[in-house]
Structures are given as C-alpha cells and as structure tokens.
Amino acid sequence: MTTFVDRVELHVAAGNGGHGCASVHREKFKPLGGPDGGNGGDGGSVVLTVDAQVTTLLEYHHSPKRKATNGKPGAGGNRTGALGQDLVLFVPDGTVVLDREGNVLADLVGHGTSFVAAQGGRGGLGNAALSSARRKAPGFALLGEPGEFRDIVMELKSVADVALVGYPSAGKSSLISVLSAAKPKIADYPFTTLIPNLGVVTAGDTVYTIADVPGLIPGASQGRGLGLEFLRHVERCSVLVHVLDCATLEPGRDPLTDLETIEAELAEYGGLGDRPRLVALNKIDVPDGQDIADLTRASLEERGYRVFEVSAASRKGLRELSFAMAQIVGEARAAKPLEESTRIVLRPTAVDDEGFTITEEDGAFRIRGVKPERWVRQTDFSNDEAVGYLADRLARLGIEDKLWKVGAHEGDTVIIGAEENAVVFDWEPTMAAGAEMLGRRGEDHRMETQRPAVDRRREKQKGRDAAEAEYLAFEALSSGRQASIEGDDEDS
Template identity: 90%
Template sequence: MTTFVDRVELHVAAGNGGHGCASVHREKFKPLGGPDGGNGGEGGSVTLVVDSQITTLLEYHHSPKRKATNGKPGAGGNRTGADGQDLVLPVPDGTVVLDRKGNVLADLVGHGTTFVAAAGGRGGLGNAALASARRKAPGFALLGEPGEARDIVMELKSVADVALVGYPSAGKSSLISVLSAAKPKIADYPFTTLIPNLGVVTAGSTVYTIADVPGLIPGASQGKGLGLEFLRHVERCEVLVHVLDCATLEPGRDPLSDLETIEAELAEYGGLEDRPRLVALNKVDVPDGQDIADLTRESLEERGYRVFEVSAASHKGLRELSFALAQIVGEARAAKPVQESTRIVLRPKAVDDAGFTITEEDGAYRIRGVKPERWVRQTDFSNDEAVGYLADRLARLGVEQELWKIGAHEGDTVVIGAEEDAVVFDWEPTMASGAEMLGRRGEDHRFETQRPAVDRRRERQRGRDAAEEEFKAFEALSSGRQAIEGDDEDY
C-alpha cells in the first residue's frame, strides 16, 4: 500500500459567484416601489497552505479533484446572497506548484505560506446596485462570474540541510538512524528504502536536518530505478554527503567508481554544482573495509574532498562527521540574506493602458481584456436590457472607438474572450442600449400603466378649466354684439 507520495496532479475548481436578483419592491398602494434586488454572494476560493505536520501528498493522490462551494444568489428586499466557503488544502513544507506545462506557479516554503490555486467567482450585482439617475428601474441583474478551474501539479521537495547520496545498500539509512532519531527500514538488499527519510541532528549548538535520498543508480537522471522520483529532494539541501560502500561484494564496483557514477547522475540532473560535498567511507568496521578506505582516501583528498571514515555499527567517525556538517550548514545559513518583512508593492496602471486589446484574426476582431471578458460572462443575453447595458459599458471603455480606428466596418465579426468561452456577434456601431430600447434615458415604459391613473384627475381638471374659459369668451363676445345692434336700432 502506498504511504508516501511526493508528486500528484490535482484538479481544483473554485466556487461560482451567485447571480444578482432583479426585483421590484411592492406593497399596498405602492405597486412599483423601486428596485430592491440584492447582490449574489462571492464564490469560495481554493487555497494551499503549508502545514509542518503534513509530510506527504498521499491525501491528494486518492482524491485528486477538489472544489469550493458556490456563492448563493441574491434575493428581493436588498438581501445579499451568502458567500461560498473557501477550501483550504494543507500541503507539506517544500511543495512546488506547477501548471500542466511545467511552469512554476508557487514555491511553498515555511509554515503558514499560502497560495490561491483557484480564485472564486465574483457575485453578480442586483438591480438595486445597478440603479442610477439615468436608469431608475433596471429590469435586469448581472450573472455571477464562474469560478476559476485549473489542473495543477504538486511536487514535494524535502526541506533538509544535508542530503545523503549513494548507491543502494551503501548504508545511508543506517547512518541516518544513528545520527538522528529517525527509524528507517533497514535490510541487506537493494532498494530497501522507498521513500526519503528525514532526521534531525544536534551537533553542539547547531540543529539541522538530514535526508536519505534513495535509489541512485546509473541512469537515475533518465528515470532508471527510483532516482528520478527522488532526485528533486536534493535540490534544497545545503551540503551533499557521498556515502561510499567500502565492503561491497558486487563485481566492478569500488568507492571511486561509485563516486564518479553518482556525480555524473547529479551533473545530468543539473543545478547542484555549487553545493559543497563531503565523502563518508562507510562500513570500515567489516573485514577489508578499513583497507579499502585506506587505499582510496588519498585519491579522494587529491580531488578536493573532505573524507570521513565512518561506521554505523561501531559509531566510528560519526561525531566528527556531524560537527563538520554543522559547520557547513551554519556557514550557509549565515551567508543567506536576512529575510525582510513583506513589502506592499504598488504598480499603477500605465498611462496608455486602455484595459483591453483588439487584434484581427481570420477576418474577425478579437477583444481581450479582464474587464470586457468579465462583463461578457456576467451578461444575461436573453435580456435585451442587459445586452444594452453591456453595450454601454463597452462604449464607455472605448471599444467602439478603437474598432473605428483600426478600420472595422458595420457587420464585421467581433469576438470577445478566449477560444473556449468567446462570445461572437456582428458589430453595429450605433447599437441601441437597453435603456434606449425602453425609451428616453431615465424613462421606463413599465410606468406607463401607472401614469393614466395618477394623471386622470389632472386631465379632467384641465378639461373643466378649458371649457370654462371657452364659455367666458363666448359670453364676452355675445354682450359686444348686443351693444352694436342697439346702436343700430337708435339710428
């Protein structure tokens, strides 16, 4: 049964934002009291957090799909939907996060370090939030934004100060068991160790960690044996210790050839040229082991290596080796720059940054940008007023003006977004917005049914006033005619 996993592929999906609500406040004697639709809740995010108590990625090997919860939709009465719950995934210290193409997204080192693997979608605005002096009663709301979904690869690189490297059965597990309190599996056959073993060593006032890297054989850097699976655990170590078997019975092997083979594999893997090396001639307590150590020591020192003759059984040379490693680790720690407190870096938007780009592709104009693509995702295309609102937003952003500049004509194909979720439409430069479809800015035909009832008394009163004015004018005209006729009669 698998108990240690240091590489997994994980599919993470954040929660979708809740849809906004399009609602109108209604009560007795007030059938149209104004918009009161609430906003949708935010979708939950998927976050990776380093936990020093976790040592393996086994949990994600068995459950490779993880999803946060969605935000709830808004409701009438200005009620905002509940936010989705974030999903927090604990990972071991030293986890590297990559995308499917191998690009590094995050290197998580240190307890509590976090990385948002998938961001939750924004909640859509309700029609109460969309109301303005020019759009008093919006008949639409914005949709919730879909949460981010991606496939990531997590690789564990052990955070250790010292790495023991060497052939299988060279005695690495035995050394780590006597140098520290670690209790790895030990047996007299190759590939006994199937997982990297970590131990803590105390030498004087210095405390450091030591790791046993298993499975290095010729061709390990190309995937032979177990080496390729565990070579990544060497990358974070400050010093490498070559554990050379002075009592091997395999033909064609000796400490010098073993050293050359392991060095060739490390060089093929790459990135380890600057690490200091020590050599531990192991098993000097067995017959002929000391003789082989004496024969090879001078050659190793001529190559510039510090050589220690050790034995896990008799503990010979282990104290000297542990203090030598403590000195190198201490010097490496002192040479590292002091970690400064986190600084907030402000990057203002460039003066000429329009917030979008337009490129011509196969006879169509593709619009890319954070705002236009988000606005498209949040638009309900079954609602004409919502489509008009989108057109207004794009026009204010300058999309229509830019299309004119690059030579677009009415009826040309315009694409907004990436290939997988793009929206395609024929461009109309004077596209009517949703409010214009309903009437003049600030007006709404839904209030037309209410106006006759409100204005009926005024219209009747205006009719009575007009009739009275006409009657008065007729009386004045009649009295004038009688005076003229009387004069005529006097004559």
C-alpha cells in the same frame, strides 16, 4: 506498499458567484416602491496552506478533484446572498505548485504559507446596486461569475539541511538510523529504500535535518531506477554527503568510480554545483573495508573533499561527521539574508493601457480584456435590458471606437473572450449608441401603467395655464381700449 507520495496532479474548482436579484419593493399603498434586489455572494476559493503535521501528498493522490462551495443568489429586500466557503487544502512544507506546462506558480515553504490555487467567482450585482439617477428602476441584475478551474501539479521537495547521496545499499539508511531517531527500513539488497527518509540530528548547539536520496544509479537523471523521482529532494539541502561503500563486491565498482558516477548524475540534473560536499567512506568495520578506505582517502583529499571514515555498525567516525555537517549547515544559515518585512508593491496601470485588445483573426475581430470578458459572463442575454446595459458599458470602455479604427464594418463577426468560452455576434454599430433599438433603457416597463394619469394631469395643468394666459391678455386688451376712449373724450 509505501504510503509516501511526493507528486500529484490536482484538479481544483472554485465556487461560482451567486446571481444578483431583480426585485421591486412592494408595500401596501406604495406600489412600485423602487428596486430592492440584493447582490449575490462570492464563491469560495481553493487555498493551499502549509501544515507542519502533513508530510505526504497521499490524500490528494486518492482524491484528486476538489471543489469549493458556490455563493448564494441575492434576494429581495436588499438581502445579499451568503458567501461560499473557502476550501483549505493542507500540504507539506516544501511543496511546489506548477501548472500543466511546468511553470512554477508557488513555492510553499514555512508553516502557514498559503497560495490561492483557484479564485472564487464574484457575485452578481442586484438591481438595487445598478440603479442610478439615470437608471431609476433597472429590470435586470448581473449574473454571478463562474469560479476559476485549474489543473495543477504539486511536487514535494523535502526541506532538509543535509542530503546523503550514493549507490543503493551504500549504507545511507543505516547512517540516518544511528545519527537520528529515524527508523528506516534496512536490508542487504538494492533499492531497499523506496522513499526519502528524514531524521533530526543534534550536534552541539546546532539542530539540523538529514535526508537520504534513494535509488541513485547511472542514468538516474534520465529516469533509470528511482533517482529521477527523488532527486528533487536534494534541491533544498545545504550540504551533500557522498556515502561511498568500501565493502562492495560488485565488479567494476570502487569508491572513486561511485563518486564520479554520482557526481555526473548530479551535474546532469543541474542546479547543485554550488553545494558543499563531504565524503563518508562507509563500512570500514567489514573485512578489507578499512584497507580500501586507506587507499582511497588520499585521492579524495587531492580532489578537495573533506573525508571521514565511518561505520554505522561500530559508530566509528560518526561524531566527527555530524559536527562537520553541523558546521557547514550553520555557515549556510548565517549566509542567508534576514527575512524582510512584508512590503506592499504597487503596480499602477500604464497610462496608455486601454483595458482591452482587438485582434483580427480570419476575418473576425476578437476582443480580449479582463473587463469586457467579465461583463460578458455577468450578462443575462435573455434580458434585452441587460444586453443594452452591456452594450453601453462596452461603448464607454471605447470598444466601439476602436473597432472603427481597426477597420471593422457593420455585420462583421466580433468575438469577446477566449476560444473555449467566447461570445460571438454580428457587429451592429447602432447597438452601442443607445436606446433606439432597445427602447428607453434603465426604466422598468411596469412603470408604464402610471404614465397615462401623469399625462392627464399635465394636460389639465397646460389647459389651466392657457386659459389664465388668455384671460390676462383679454384684460390687458380691455384696459388699453378703455384708456384710448377716455383720451379721445378729453381731446374733444
């Protein structure tokens, strides 16, 4: 049973963010010393990283579900929750990551290349971070965001320079075994090779890798045989080498017919028309093999192919073939542009981007946007103050005004978020306007116990001010009367 797996479906889940803490500082002789709830820790992410020591996806075939750890909740005393640990999954060089619809998410080539498959959730803010000059003592905190969940498909495309293609039992594995140190399985029956074999070849100063593609037969690009499973390994190769069997005994087969059949399958698969081709007429050491090679060589050269007569058993012609492959590989490497230094790409938000969209669906209004959907996930709907805070944020973002413009009326159904995790409510315009429904927002009701004493002090001060004002008025009136009497006496 083979242990090579080059395609798996993986279910990855990032860690949830920890909840923020709603706490009030307590200390002797300092009652209600202010909010001191800490923030929750961010959840861990799931990261795919290329490791040169990993050559197969077998591990994920047996364990397709992977999850990172959650962030810890915040605590009083301004203590932030611990961060969740990232889950790093090591994959082979040449792994392509796709979503379930077949869209390419990442092409991982090169040791150390990484891709965040699932992003960890943000930790919620504690009430200490939510306090402000207008909201001195919030009695709520934000919830941590749930981590991202994804179903992804990983496909391995071998990173090889040369691909050997041909019918089963054409001698591809034998050529790899003598050109390199690879030890593939070799036998005299079709489909001996069930997995792509890789070997490293040195020709002069050039070192390159060579791979065979097993199971190519007529209809391989449509799923017959093993070709469809392994044709993807040809995509990264710089050179294609047709290995043609000059000693086949099957009726209806000859080197030219085999070449036309394989070329038709490659054309059906697509994307390989620009690759240079070489032809290796194999097994010239067996009876009639050399004669068939001599008859075929001229026709192949007329079609523009470079032809090499080889034998894996006697090793005839292998040196010339290896140096020809090295020449093309070297030219392909030289033609590749030099890797550019890392550039930072800035994509500013458009000036007319409101940050959300509102669409009407069957009499309801659906709101979509990164900010409103994140705010909804962070809201504790069992806390009226937190709900009021959410309403204020939505109003500041402009959702209230936009609902009026699109024709929403009081009592209409409003949906925030996607279908699978939406929040549905009946729109009440006054909710976004402010405090008349939820009381004075941003104040801890525990502060109510201090208000009567404050009010009494204010009343006493007002009484003293009123008494003083009355006394001053009386003094002024008395002074005026005394001046009037003295004036009358002088006149008389």
